[in-house]
Amino acid sequence: MPAASIINLIIWTLFIPASTLFVSGDYTWPSPQHDALEKFLYEGIDASDLNLAGLASFCSKRFGPSPFELSTFSAEWVRLAYHDMATHNVTDGTGGLDASIFYELDRPENIGAGNINSVNDFRTHTSKLVSRSDIIAMGVVWGVAGCGGPAIPFRYGRKDAFKPGRSGVPEPQQELTSHIESFRLQGFTETEMIGLVACGHTLGGVRSVDFQDIVPDPTNFSLATFDTTPAFDHVIVSEYLNSSTQNPLIKVPSGNTTFASDRRIFGIGQNATMKGLNSKTSFFKTCQTLLARMIDTVPSNVQLSDVVTLLPVKVTDAQITVIDSQLVFMTTLRLAHPININATAARNVRMFWCDNRGILKNCNRVTNVASLPFQDGSFTSPLTDSLNIQLTLYNFKVPISAARSVSKFWFEVDGVIHNNGGKGYPILQDEIIHVPWLGSFNKAFSQPGPTSTSLGLSETTFNLVVGVSAPASSARACFKI
Numbered sequence: 109m110p111a112a113s114i115i116n117l118i119i120w121t122l123f124i125p126a127s128t129l130f131v132s133g134d135y136t137w138p139s140p141q142h143d144a145l146e147k148f149l150y151e152g153i154d155a156s157d158l159n160l161a162g163l164a165s166f167c168s169k170r171f172g173p174s175p176f177e178l179s180t181f182s183a184e185w186v187r188l189a190y191h192d193m194a195t196h197n198v199t200d201g202t203g204g205l206d207a208s209i210f211y212e213l214d215r216p217e218n219i220g221a222g223n224i225n226s227v228n229d230f231r232t233h234t235s236k237l238v239s240r241s242d243i244i245a246m247g248v249v250w251g252v253a254g255c256g257g258p259a260i261p262f263r264y265g266r267k268d269a270f271k272p273g274r275s276g277v278p279e280p281q282q283e284l285t286s287h288i289e290s291f292r293l294q295g296f297t298e299t300e301m302i303g304l305v306a307c308g309h310t311l312g313g314v315r316s317v318d319f320q321d322i323v324p325d326p327t328n329f330s331l332a333t334f335d336t337t338p339a340f341d342h343v344i345v346s347e348y349l350n351s352s353t354q355n356p357l358i359k360v361p362s363g364n365t366t367f368a369s370d371r372r373i374f375g376i377g378q379n380a381t382m383k384g385l386n387s388k389t390s391f392f393k394t395c396q397t398l399l400a401r402m403i404d405t406v407p408s409n410v411q412l413s414d415v416v417t418l419l420p421v422k423v424t425d426a427q428i429t430v431i432d433s434q435l436v437f438m439t440t441l442r443l444a445h446p447i448n449i450n451a452t453a454a455r456n457v458r459m460f461w462c463d464n465r466g467i468l469k470n471c472n473r474v475t476n477v478a479s480l481p482f483q484d485g486s487f488t489s490p491l492t493d494s495l496n497i498q499l500t501l502y503n504f505k506v507p508i509s510a511a512r513s514v515s516k517f518w519f520e521v522d523g524v525i526h527n528n529g530g531k532g533y534p535i536l537q538d539e540i541i542h543v544p545w546l547g548s549f550n551k552a553f554s555q556p557g558p559t560s561t562s563l564g565l566s567e568t569t570f571n572l573v574v575g576v577s578a579p580a581s582s583a584r585a586c587f588k589i
Contacts, residue, residue, distance in 0.1 A: 137423050137528050138536075142416070144237040145264045149246055150418050151499065152489030155235040161246070161489035163229065164254035167338050170225060177331035180338055181229070182251030183312025184222035186399075189248045190308055191218050192241070193405045195273030198295045201408025203276070207240035208269035217277035220318040241266035245403040254490035255311060257340030258396040263404060263412035280322065280357055280369040287373060295405055300398060302381040305373050307395035309334040310344040314356045322356055322367045332356035334370075342391035345382055348374055418497065420444045421519070421526045423533050428514060430543050430575060431505075437461070437514050438505045439533075442486060443521065447496040457481055457502045457521050464515035464538060478506045510577060513538045539577045546573035 135142065148154060152161025164181045172178045188209060195203030195212075210227055212218050230243045242264045249260045278290045291301035313333035316325035323332045334355045335343040347353040348370075357370035365371075374382050385391045404412060419442075426439035443455060458479040462471040486499035508514060516532030518525065527533075549570045 134529060135419065136531075137533055141237045141264070142413070143422075143424070144235065145242065145413075146416050146419060146422070147424070148238060148243075149249065149262055149416055150489055150492045151487045152250065152492075153487050154233040154238070158233065159487055160229065160233050160243075161250045161491075162487070164247075164250045165490050165493065167255035167340075169338075176329050179222060179312045179315075179331060180251075180255065181226075182255045182340070184226045185229070185244075185247035185251040186308055186311055187220075188223050188226040189244050189403055190304075191223060191277050192244055193402050194276040194278075194290070194294055196276070196294045196405050196407075197274060198293060203273040204406040204410075205241050205245060205266060205403055206269040206273070206407060206410075207244060207266075208271065208273040209244075210240065211269070211272040215275060215277075217275060217279055220315060222312070222315075238264075239266050239268045241268050241406075248399055248403050250490045251311070252340050252395075252399065253494040255338065255340040256494075257310075258392040259491060259494060260396060260403070261400045261415045263415055265410065265412045266406055267410050278369070280319075280367040282369070284372045284376075287369065295401075296398075298376055299381050300401075302373055302376060303385065303394045304398045304402065305370065306344055306382070306385055306391075307398055309355070309357070309370060310340050310342070310391075310395075311338070319367075320362075321364060322360055322362055324362050332361060340395075342385060342388055345385045345391060349379065349382060349386055418444055418492065418495070421521065423519075423528075426517070426533065426535065428508070428535065428538050428541055430541060431545075434507050435510055435541070436505055437508050437517075437535075438503070439517065440504070441481070441502040441519055441521075443500050443502065444497050445500060447498050449498075455500070455502075455522060457519060459504045459506075459517055459519050461506075461517035462515045462532070464513040464535065466512050468512065470515060476506075478504050541575040541577070543573040543575065547571050 137143070144155065148161075153159050164185065167180050167182055169178045169180050170184065189205060191212075192207060192209035193205040194217075195206070195208055197203050209218065209223065210231075213223055213227065226247070230240060230247065233243055234240050245264075245266060246262060249262050252258065252260055276290060276293065278287045288298055288301065291298075291304070296304060311334075313331050314323050316323040316330040316332070317328035320328075323330050332354070334357070335347050335353065337343050344353075344355070348355065348358065353359065355370055358368055358374070360367050385394055406412065421444075422442040424440045424442060426437075428435065428437050430436070439459070441457060441459070443457070445455075458477055459481070461476045463469050463474070463476070468474045481502040481504045484501045484503060486501050488497070488499055492499065514535045516534045518527035518532050520526070547570065
């Protein structure tokens, strides 16, 4: 068994921009950033396996004390993304969806518990591969899907800002010409402005505690919703056109029509654009396009990836480690299935691998095989649920010897070979062996106030247990975090 040593590390973590390395064309494993973002998008869990996306499932309302009327996570996440994107300036290419909203919550245009709540939802889920701004964009995808809306295409690679951007969010008391100019600077035409407002206002409403001039309520408990359903649907349009709407930005409860911004915007061109949105098909198609445009509005020096599609066959967590004094090779294969398929009964999965050392190296005469994986379910995000897809994990754990080890592996699923485009899935090194269950970590997160401009430093202490093969080829070993 390799000798074990303890490494004590203190790491100061800043919320730094994610890598700009993207996957294009055919996917090849490993691709760390793509793997991390694909997992987060479709499984909904971050690097620490915390299920952030699940908050938006079933169009759930935020938790809070009675008798406050609460909005949905989805509505708040979509609003936050627009308010973040609104700093974009098409004239000079600056601003956009870059997480500058974290430093802009003290502005009147960003008033409201919804933005503060959402910032706190997203604050601690970043990693060196996943930026805050990518999480804000995924929040729109999850939020829309969680309330029954269309699948919004997602690309990654947004870079986080560390200071506020320009002011740019339209406010309801402003004139129509001001709104048109604000959207123009953000990159949207009049017609697109109408559609984007309708797509955003199919969710949520106006809180009395934030806008007493619109929704007067001495108790501050009220939430006046934009339409009569919590779902992502075209009811916002149909109720406006048939005059049954109680949208507080059309029929202002206070009676002050200065705040009737939706009425002014929707009425452009004698309702022509709104009439064109008055069906599920047209509304979903328009919103899918405009919301994708919204989350892809980034500074001109940012290059986004291709659209991230669900990998039907994905390898995760491949490692050589030690369990109970035995060297083992462990990996997991994730398979996607239609929701109406019994995945356990339907799939026959085997793993093959080649030795890395000795006379049988590189599958010389012998190919190793394992055929009894442990099956488990996986988290799924609202996006995956909306696609009627389930994910099943096939976990392999096989004993190996240090004298032979593993060089590469691949799988056979129902008779079909999956081998990373013919190259196999490589084990990049086997001289330093991490034993995670013998280690520990402690994370002390400094929680800034809701309007703080702090970068959100965290101090994480890792106690890592690693084994170094003996005899090692070098007197030094490096373990990259």
